[in-house]
Amino acid sequence: MLIEDEAAPPLERLLAIMARLRDPDLGCPWDVEQSFATIAPYTIEEAYEVADAIERGDMDELKDELGDLLFQVVFHSQMAAERGLFGFDDVARAISQKMIRRHPHVFGSARQRSAAAQTEAWEEQKAAERARKGRAASLLDDVPIALPALKRAGKLTKRAARVGFDWPDAERVFEKFEEEAAELRRAIEAGDTANIEEEIGDLLFVCANLARKLGVEPEAALRAANAKFDRRFRHIERELAARERDPAEATLEEMEALWIDAKDSEKKSR
Numbered sequence: 001m002l003i004e005d006e007a008a009p010p011l012e013r014l015l016a017i018m019a020r021l022r023d024p025d026l027g028c029p030w031d032v033e034q035s036f037a038t039i040a041p042y043t044i045e046e047a048y049e050v051a052d053a054i055e056r057g058d059m060d061e062l063k064d065e066l067g068d069l070l071f072q073v074v075f076h077s078q079m080a081a082e083r084g085l086f087g088f089d090d091v092a093r094a095i096s097q098k099m100i101r102r103h104p105h106v107f108g109s110a111r112q113r114s115a116a117a118q119t120e121a122w123e124e125q126k127a128a129e130r131a132r133k134g135r136a137a138s139l140l141d142d143v144p145i146a147l148p149a150l151k152r153a154g155k156l157t158k159r160a161a162r163v164g165f166d167w168p169d170a171e172r173v174f175e176k177f178e179e180e181a182a183e184l185r186r187a188i189e190a191g192d193t194a195n196i197e198e199e200i201g202d203l204l205f206v207c208a209n210l211a212r213k214l215g216v217e218p219e220a221a222l223r224a225a226n227a228k229f230d231r232r233f234r235h236i237e238r239e240l241a242a243r244e245r246d247p248a249e250a251t252l253e254e255m256e257a258l259w260i261d262a263k264d265s266e267k268k269s270r
Contacts, residue, residue: 001152014071015088018078036079043072044146055223101125139163151219153208161212170213177206 002008002016021031048070053062077088102125104110128141139162143155160166167173184199211218236258240250247255 014074015078017149018071018074022078031075034075034079036076039072039075039079040146043069043076046072053222055227074120074150083154107230148219150204150222151217154212154218157209157212167209167213170210173206173210173213177203177210180206231266232262235259235265 002013003020007015021027024032046065050062050069053059053065072087073091076196077086077091081087088264094124102121105121119200139159140156143152143159145152147155159168180199180203184196187195188198208218211221236250236255237247238257239261240247240254
């Protein structure tokens with residue numbers, strides 16, 4: 001049996017396993033009950049776990065996480081096949097055609113492009129594809145709503161910049177940042193809770209725009225900042241534990257001093 005044959009082609013075996021899991025009579029009740037909507041959050045989670053393994057440089061973990069992500073593609077494809085929509089082969093065929101279409105300098109007669117020129121050509125290809133699919137009502141139509149908010153902010157501003165709706169340089173974005181920060185301060189002073197939320201959102205949006213202007217991926221930058229906070233706070237916990245103390249018992253001044261210790265140690269180790 002293909003499922004039990006470890007020497008079988010790996011992808012064929014995986015597809016057979018997925019089909020069995022979804023079998024109404026012989027499959028797993030949980031897998032059978034799932035739908036595109038219920039599986040989508042797991043798909044997003046697996047993509048983030050791939051990114052996490054890459055950031056930690058854990059290649060064994062990356063192998064496993066890529067398998068988990070591939071399984072998500074197989075799961076969605078199986079559900080689609082059951083409804084007569086498409087199958088895994090259709091997914092693979094579509095992405096193959098898209099990659100060939102979007103790389104004429106590799107697979108066609110177009111001259112070799114620089115990375116920057118290829119990025120621009122890629123966006124032009126995507127725009128043409130949207131137009132062919134009847135999705136040309138807005139440049140923003142296919143920026144996924146489900147993206148993390150900070151990442152979506154960067155994509156929205158990048159898309160608008162293609163038609164000139166953009167600040168000329170980073171300095172102008174800094175000015176906008178200061179303007180939004182002042183508006184947030186006024187909202188705080190007025191005790192306007194609803195406006196405070198809006199102004200914080202505006203400030204975060206400007207940060208995403210500034211990151212784009214400086215060539216920084218805002219989501220990656222925030223993940224790095226999260227990791228740094230995590231690392232340094234754990235240092236505080238360890239140092240306090242060595243003194244048989246709990247963070248809840250320590251003063252803010254003590255914890256700030258330990259934070260600075262962690263920061264200095266990181267600088268010395270670079």
